[in-house]
Amino acid sequence: MEKPKNDLLLRAIKKEPIERTPIWLMRQAGRYMPEYRKLREKAGKFKNFYKNVELAVEASILPYKFLGVDATIIFSDILTPLEPMGFNFDFKQGEGPVFEKPIEKPEDINRLKPLDVNEVSYVGEIIKGVNESLNRAIPTIGFCGAPFTLAAYMIEGRTSRDFKKAKTFMYNYPEEFKTLLDKLADSLVDYLYFQIESGADAVQIFDSWAGYLSPDDYKEFALPPIKKVIKKLKEKTNTPIIHFTKGVAGFLDYMITSGADVYSVDWMIDIKKVKEKVFPKSAVQGNLDPIVLYAEKEVIKRKAIEILEKWGKDSGHIFNLGHGLMPDMDKEKVKYLVKIVQEGSRR
Ligand SMILES: Cc1c2[nH]c(c1CCC(=O)O)Cc1[nH]c(c(CCC(=O)O)c1C)Cc1[nH]c(c(CCC(=O)O)c1C)Cc1[nH]c(c(C)c1CCC(=O)O)C2
Structure with missing residues (x-):
């Protein structure tokens, strides 16, 4: 596939020279935009939105049109592949995802089927659609949820303040919990590879809830x-992998052994410290506190x-937030941030 015209993101990942720091924002395709x-x-x-290829392509490219970001993340959700794997859910207004039948006991893990990527063919169509409609202007990022974060949802059944049910299950049934994580990992390899074959220039793994774990439990x-996901993908492709963890400060030393090309960190850790530990072997993404945008x-x-x-003038940094944009943020301020970073980082 033809490489993107603006390939700053890909060059930053490879630590090749860049004219300025690339920027994109987690949850950039979202409700803070009236067009969304x-x-x-x-x-x-x-x-119905994320399964509608035409509308999902439109949503994916809005941030490029209105903010001028340096990468598109496809409009989808981390839970998308779980439905064909036997775990159905709905998004409830004001509440987020709610699972029909969460995992309650170890036997329930048997309900998890391996992912057949044909059942999420619309995700591939969205990636192709984005690449076509942007005429390869900027790189396209595919993504998935990390096994722990997905397992936490499948047990908890919904978003939680403390992930009490999920962690209790983990403590009571550690071996069964590991089986669940391992099954998820196998399907996620197929899912990410499918996205790469469909035209994703990079993929990001979101471990949004791992920060609720102690360092030992994280490890x-x-x-x-x-x-496992990263190792298996690396056997098939050299497409860059971005590994995001929210709440990583206590176990950064473990996270940075995952084998990813880019470590994406939240704002609760100094990016200088992260750079000292991983650069120039790996690149770093982050790490503005999203609340600064208010x-x-x-x-x-x-x-x-x-x-x-x-970070300094070295390549290897992708500007992003430490977590996602929020629905009540001011679009003009988001746009201002993109401009400041693009202008203020010129080499
Ligand atoms: C934990 C998680 C989820 N989904 C995702 C994560 C990991 C990132 C993170 O930690 O925020 C990932 C995600 N979700 C969405 C994207 C699209 C691309 C992007 O713009 O980043 C991505 C990358 C769209 C979405 N996913 C969701 C929306 C809102 C849907 C809407 O009402 O329009 C969007 C735009 C719904 C969703 N999806 C999820 C929740 C908890 C919710 C409800 C909370 C909320 O309303 O913000 C699960």
Whole structure:
């Protein structure tokens, strides 16, 4: 496949020279944009939205059109592959995902089927559609949830403040929990590879809830299945892999053994420290506190420049938030951040 015209993101990952720091934002295809909300209304339910290739392609490319970001993340969700794997869910207004039949006891793990990628063919179509409609202007990022984060949803049944049920299950049935993680890992290899074959230039693994684990538990449970996914993908392709963990400060030393090309970190750790540990072997993505975007423009500018200065002029940094944009953020401020980073990082 033809390489993207703006390939700053891919060069940053390879630590090759860059004219400026690339930027994209987690949850950039979302409700803070009125244009997104219009598409969402057209689609009705969120599920009908991400399964509608035409609308999902539109949603994916909105951030490029309105913010001028340096990469597109496809519009989908980390839970998408779980439905054909036997775990159905719905997105409830104001609540997020709710599973029909969460895992309650170890036998329930047997209900998990391996993913048949033909059942998520729409995800591949979305990637192809994005590449076509942007005429390869910028790289396209595919993604999946990490095994621990997905398992946490499947047991908890919904988003949680403390993941009490999921972690209790993990403590009571550690071996069965590991089996679940391992099964998920095998299907995620197929899922990410399918996205890469469909035209994704990079893939990101979201471990949004691993930060609820102690360092020992992270090392024992969350890390091995991610290592497996990365190792197996690396046997098939050299497409870059970005590994995001929310709440990584306590176990950064473990996370950075996953084998990813890029480590994406939240704001609760100094990017300078992360750089010292991983660069130049790996690249780093992050790490602005998303809440900064609610502050005045001068603050946004200062905080963004601080991160750029901490990293310095080396390649290898992808600017992003430490977690996703929120629905009530001001689109103009988001756009301002993109501009500040693109202008303020010129080499
Ligand atoms: C944990 C998680 C989920 N989904 C995702 C994660 C990992 C990242 C993170 O930690 O935030 C990942 C995700 N979800 C979505 C994307 C699309 C691409 C992007 O713009 O980043 C991505 C990469 C769209 C979405 N996924 C969801 C929306 C909102 C749907 C809507 O009402 O329009 C979007 C745009 C729904 C969703 N999906 C999920 C939740 C908890 C919710 C409801 C909470 C919320 O409303 O924000 C699970």
